[in-house]
Amino acid sequence: MKRIYAAALAFMMAGAALAHHSTAMYDFKKKVKFENALVKQWIWKNPHISLIIEVPSKAGESQSWLLEGSGPTHLVNIGWKRTDVKVGDKITVILHPGRDGKHHGVISEVFTAQGKHLESMNLATGQGARRKQAEDDKI
Amino acid sequence: MLPTPARQTPRAFRHSVIRSAAVLVMCAVQPFHQSSAADASAAAPPDFSGVWISPTGEGMLTMTETGGATADGQPVVPLLPWAREYALKHRAAEAKGEPVTNNNGRCLPPGFVRQIKGAMPFLILQEPARITFLFEENMRVIIVPIGTARPVTAPANHAWYGDSVARWEGDTLVIDTVNTYEKTPFSGGIPHTKDLKLTQRFKYIEEGKAILYEATLEDPGAYQRPWVARSILRDPNTSLFQAQQTPERKKYKFREHVCAEDAFYTVDSSWESEK
Numbered sequence: 001m002k003r004i005y006a007a008a009l010a011f012m013m014a015g016a017a018l019a020h021h022s023t024a025m026y027d028f029k030k031k032v033k034f035e036n037a038l039v040k041q042w043i044w045k046n047p048h049i050s051l052i053i054e055v056p057s058k059a060g061e062s063q064s065w066l067l068e069g070s071g072p073t074h075l076v077n078i079g080w081k082r083t084d085v086k087v088g089d090k091i092t093v094i095l096h097p098g099r100d101g102k103h104h105g106v107i108s109e110v111f112t113a114q115g116k117h118l119e120s121m122n123l124a125t126g127q128g129a130r131r132k133q134a135e136d137d138k139i
Numbered sequence: 140m141l142p143t144p145a146r147q148t149p150r151a152f153r154h155s156v157i158r159s160a161a162v163l164v165m166c167a168v169q170p171f172h173q174s175s176a177a178d179a180s181a182a183a184p185p186d187f188s189g190v191w192i193s194p195t196g197e198g199m200l201t202m203t204e205t206g207g208a209t210a211d212g213q214p215v216v217p218l219l220p221w222a223r224e225y226a227l228k229h230r231a232a233e234a235k236g237e238p239v240t241n242n243n244g245r246c247l248p249p250g251f252v253r254q255i256k257g258a259m260p261f262l263i264l265q266e267p268a269r270i271t272f273l274f275e276e277n278m279r280v281i282i283v284p285i286g287t288a289r290p291v292t293a294p295a296n297h298a299w300y301g302d303s304v305a306r307w308e309g310d311t312l313v314i315d316t317v318n319t320y321e322k323t324p325f326s327g328g329i330p331h332t333k334d335l336k337l338t339q340r341f342k343y344i345e346e347g348k349a350i351l352y353e354a355t356l357e358d359p360g361a362y363q364r365p366w367v368a369r370s371i372l373r374d375p376n377t378s379l380f381q382a383q384q385t386p387e388r389k390k391y392k393f394r395e396h397v398c399a400e401d402a403f404y405t406v407d408s409s410w411e412s413e414k
Contacts, residue, residue, distance in 0.1 A: 022238030047398045073275065073396040099236035
């Protein structure tokens, strides 16, 4: 299992560097939905959050998917919190997959283990998320 | 602590606009050009202090259009052959879903124009002798003196944002920039050289609610002739985040943004091989 995540991490490092500004590697016309996805890693850092989930494949084995989203600076403005997701949580994720068919993508929506619905800003357009006022933002 | 700038209120600005109605109409229907001395009113120059953003998908008038491509995939910026090849290579990689990493993607500065036209808000603090840009994106700062002198054009110490001096052309703020690194290509894979002469203009439109931003890019080493990128800068509370605005939250709240905090994005030395 460790080897799987080492490979996954190496892939994410390569992909993430490319993804900072261009999102050409993702297919924004497609959406993939995973229910009961097991959170293996949750990295809440700028310029993009990263999420590694484990989902069952059609063959019954586990698959790792490497996802990124907008950065905390953006996401806090639309209601996300670092504590919304934890390693070990079972969540539902809707994502735009990579165009290369590999198990990676960009987060579109998350339904947290507590049932909170989070939408990511569309990295391709910078728009699309509905306003959810952050609790720490009431001034 | 910076002194509080003597900002011209929107109402005062509106009155000055009414007095210059003909000028405003011209600006509304076409890009502004160098104002003649006769356009310069005796009134104090407008104050651009405030929070601004170049809203994604709005007002990206020519960075997208001239920085984009024609129907047959050719760049429409007047690029010299090597620059054209560079841009086409960039776009072919994008089309394949294998984008080329640029310095911006490595959390290095993207250059003055891309910083202004970035996806995150920035704060302008204007003083009589200085204008300061504070960008939320990577918490970057550009401080430009305001005067009548032009920046030194002879090759000097190059920098990510170059050497800038601001001046007034009537009610238009003009920033002349030279001596930039060549490693800050524009969006769409449009390159430039160290000989880039960047002229940025800021002028209020829409009764002081927005700024028409125009960047003229002159670089005989990369372009056949100067070309222009334009955008409209708006208050983030009334544009990108309009749907998010609530009565309790009238002012945009700047947050920390440290691009390189994620180890996956740390700066490496490979940028030197990009060009």
